[in-house]
Amino acid sequence: MDVISILRKKRQNVSGLEMNVKGEKTESYPHVYKEVHIEYVVKGKGVEKEAVERAISLSLDKYCSVGATLGKRARSRTVTGLLRRNKHGR
Numbered sequence: 072m073d074v075i076s077i078l079r080k081k082r083q084n085v086s087g088l089e090m091n092v093k094g095e096k097t098e099s100y101p102h103v104y105k106e107v108h109i110e111y112v113v114k115g116k117g118v119e120k121e122a123v124e125r126a127i128s129l130s131l132d133k134y135c136s137v138g139a140t141l142g143k144r145a146r147s148r149t150v151t152g153l154l155r156r157n158k159h160g161r
Contacts, residue, residue, distance in 0.1 A: 073130035074111060074123075081122045087114035094145075107145045111152045123152045 078085045089112040096102040113123050127150060131138040 073134045074113070074126045077126035077129055078113070078115075078118065078122060081126070083115065083118045083122050085113060085115040085118055088112070089114070104141055104145050107141050109150045111150070112155055113152065114155045116156060118154055120152070120154060123154060127152050 075085055075088050091110040091112070093108045094104045095106040097105050111123070111127055131150065
């Protein structure tokens with residue numbers, strides 16, 4: 072949600088956001104995440120790559136409590152941002 076809000080404030084023509092998350096937990100209790108991989112797929116027309124990267128960075132590092140919590144516990148956090156143009160240029 073933060074990513075969409077930030078992109079709209081940057082006047083990016085965003086029409087959707089999909090997040091694909093995979094993680095690996097420790098074998099011992101309490102089974103906390105040791106690795107987290109997050110893929111953001113931003114949909115829209117004319118959305119700037121730099122704006123997406125900045126929005127993701129701000130969301131994870133400043134606004135998202137889950138991201139902050141996982142960032143402290145997980146050994147590795149991989150984040151990628153992909154842009155997809157909507158069908159029919161929307």
